[in-house]
Amino acid sequence: MSLPLTKMKNLIQFILIPVAVLMSTTGAEEVKYVEVGHTVTLPVTEEQSYMYWYFGEGDGLQLAWINPFGGTSILSSKEGPEGIWKDKLSLSPKELTIKNIQKGNFGTFICKVINNKKPTTVITYKVFELKVSIFPASPLVLGEDLNLACEVQAPRGQNPRISWLNPQETEDTNSVRSGTINKKVTNQDNGLWTCVVNNKENRAETSVIVIDLEPAPLRHQYTSTSSSLTIPCYFPTRISWEQIKTKGIKEVQWDFSPKLSSSKESSKGKRLFSLSVENITWMGDQGRGLTHVPTLKKGNLSLTTNRAEKDDGGAYTCSIEFKNDMRLTRTINVEVLEIISSPGIELISGQQLNLNCTTGHALPSDIRVKWIPPKSSVHSLGSDHHPANLTIPEVGLSDRGNWKCELWQNNILLTYAVIKLNIEFKLSVWMVVTICGTAVIVILICILALILHRHRQMEVEQLLSLSGSALAQAISSLLETPGLYVFSDILELPNVRELENGPHAPVYQLLNLFAYGTYCDYKERAASLPELTPAQRNKLRHLSIISLASNLKCLPYSLLLQQLELKNVRELEDLLIEAVYCDIIQGKLDQRNQQVEVDCSVGRDLGPNELPNIINTLQEWCTGCEAVLCGIEEQVSRANQYRESQLKVKVQVETEVSNLQKTLKASAASPSSGPAPAGAASNQDADQPAEPRDPASSQEPRQPGKKSSKVKGLRGSGKIWSKSN
Structure with missing residues (x-):
């Protein structure tokens, strides 16, 4: 039953195709530009029954056909000339796809769509080669000339519009003529450049690699004598060391220019290191304690040291020169933070202390200083915004230890410096006299012991004979x-x-x-x-x-x-x-x-067995002495805290007394209290406010309750003042 039906369909197809060919045809032509090795798709939007693809003008080489019954045929490698169509064609009812297009695949493609209800539609595609080139070959050194060219084989009488899209997908305006760019390469040029012909569907890409160092810090790099120092100079990770070597490295150098304020060194630049290109090793050292990082072959030229010194502040310049006379440089300005203590780090309790957190220059306005005193210190510095110059009128034993100065910028810790203060007891006159007297007694005892020892030695010498x-x-x-x-x-x-x-x-x-x-x-x-x-x-x-x-x-x-x-x-x-x-x-x-x-x-x-017991006893005594000293230090710390609290109470009482005096003066000068007698005003002290009097109550005795209340308030303040002192 199925075999006669199939024969019937083939017969109908055989009859209808010649009829459709005899009918009038309509045509459409479209131009496509493709880069060698890429894929091009030729779409068909017409409703079709039968579709035939040809290569070349007229009845050229038939590439493929498809019918509405699912039958397809694609040109085999044996049928094509020299196998130029082998494994390149794929067909669907909507399009013909040509993969890995080569020189022999460019030309005219004709699609005939046959429908019994409509005239035959002929669609023509002209596929031309799109060619892009870059000179010199990538990678390019920053500042080197970049030449991009985009060439097409346009149909006769047509002048297609050719433009370039930079890696930011915007049209570049540096074209010297249609499809050609000549400019100095920048970091913005790194990436994929796209040549676009007429519209964004016809495009070809080429990659531009720009060799440049990573940007240096915007302003300064901060470190301190309490921190390590790394001076950065390295290539981005997207650039390999092999790509860098293809440009021909001529020399790599590190130079250093100290600060103008440095007194130990001249401001003239000094050569720190130079790279031997032949064996890839660093040579030279000016005794600054700097070493290169061990990842040179990863494009890292940085210098480092475990502990920065005061004289490490200055400008460090990293430079790489290539054989084409192109040069890359980076300058890093290093600021070394330090804490200067006046009169020094060895202090006596009661001395005035000045701590200056400085880099040798004024700090920028957007950088703030934060001081962190020792945990045992009784000095509270309040907010996080502190002056660079910190003054303590009288230091105590609780202030000894590590003082830390931090530099912050936009809530980011830049660096910090630490100084250790050693503060001893302040000796009074009587303590000095006592110490001197004790020293004299010890000396006399030593002399007496020496005399007795000498006498005993003489007796022993007599026994020896x-x-x-x-x-x-x-x-x-x-x-x-x-x-x-x-x-x-x-x-x-x-x-x-x-x-x-x-x-x-x-x-x-x-x-x-x-x-x-x-x-x-x-x-x-x-x-x-x-x-x-x-x-x-x-x-x-x-x-x-x-x-x-x-x-x-x-x-x-x-x-x-x-x-x-x-x-x-x-x-x-x-x-x-x-x-x-x-x-x-x-x-x-x-x-x-x-x-x-x-x-x-x-x-x-x-006795022979008594010495260990004596050692244990002395050790227990030393432990007890240390415990007593710790207790004394704790008591001194508490006393200092109590003193600070009393000073705060004193300031508070002074403020209250001052406010009370101002209130009394204001109430005495108020118009509602009435004019004061002339005699009273003249005899009254200028510092004491005049007490207002009510005319009705001036003839009556003053109520003792009110008087005692006012006087009691002032006396109470006076008592608190005396205690705080």
Whole structure:
């Protein structure tokens, strides 16, 4: 059933096509301009039944056809000359598309639209080549000549309008003739340029790359002696280092011109660095501490330093010269912020302090200064708009620490500088006298200690020359010497150590007992030790009292009688009184409580295990001293805060008193109060306002309540004033 129907349709098509060809035809012609390699679309707006596409005048090469039944045919690569139409054509009922158009594809395209109800429509397209060129080839250095040309092969007798659209999509007015531009290239010329013929549908694009450095800061670049410094000079990221090298770099340099106000350097420019183009390395350094950033091959020529110096302020010029004599330069003006303290950073409490936040020149009007004092400071600076020169009449200990000065512009922090102030106590006359007196006493004690040490050294030197029985006899005599309570240095003598294993070992053991032991230790070992003389026995008991006093402040009589083996309290008190007179101990006897209170005592030789305990005790003492100092500083800070608050109260009271006086003067001069008597006006003080009087009440006694109320108000103010002072 379907096969006869298909044959019938083909038969009808075969009959109708010749008939349609014999009918009258109408035609339309349109010109298109296309760049080689681009795509062109030839649209058909007519209602069609059959559509045939030809290339060339008359009955040229048939490219494609389409019928209303879905049948299509496109020229194959074998049918076209030299394969110029291979994979280039695509057909739809509304258009013919030619992709990647080449030289042989330009020409006349004819479309015949056949409809049984209408005459045959013939549409003609003339496709011409649109050619754009740029000289010299991109990229171009800023300021270099830019030549753009747009050429078309126009039909005979036609003169198409050719114009250029710049990267901002606006028509450029620098054409020297139709389709040609010659101008000095600028940053605005970077991007796609478009050649437009007759209308915006016929267009071709070309890219212009402009080599230029990123813009320098509009005014100044601010840094400080507390901050790092980076001097920028770099190409935009859209430009690669390889593109830059294609222009032929001749030299790259960094120059520096210091400020005119600089006293250490002349204002003449100095060469800082130059780039070796052959091996891409920087050469030269003027000792300014500047180094180049490590991203040179990314087009970054910037310089940097970790900490800016005062003399780093000035003009830095980065210049790149190319082989075509084109040159790019950027000048960066660097301002270094610093804080100048007068009279210095070492101050005494009570001194006047002047802090100047400056760059060496007056700051622009749109830049504001903000001071940040230490957290412990009692000075409140109020708003964020502060003067560059800050004056503090009297500094206190709370003002020591870091003072920070910030530069702000349009709510943007530009830089900041920090200065550290060291403020010490103010010494009074009595404090100076006390310190000097203490120093004299310390010097005298040192001299006395030196004399005693020298005397002791002479005794030790005498012992060094003895040995055997003579040495043992000298040691026994030494143990009886008054005022001698330290024996460790004698024990360390070589000849004394030899006694430890010889026949005089008991003498050595007795000397060791006097150095580290007590009277109880002697009684336990009395059988192996020499018998003590009365003087030695008395000294050993004194040494035992020193050992007991190092552990107990109050020594009971019962303990002393037991440790010293004394018969009665009378002997004990005589021994204690003797120890006090010999400056062995300092204290008092408490006969009621049967004890002795020891304030201090002389020292004994340190045992081998006593040194760590002494170190721990001294460490605890140092910790306690630091805590006390912190407490004193806190109290001083509170006192300063209280003083500041009292000064504010004083100012407030002065203001209230002044306002009250003005009110009284105004009420006295008011016309409603009536004229004052002449005598009263003449006798009244010029500074005191005249008190108005009512005529009706002048003959009556003044009410005490009102009088006391007025006087009380003034007296109350006076009391507050006196307290604030």
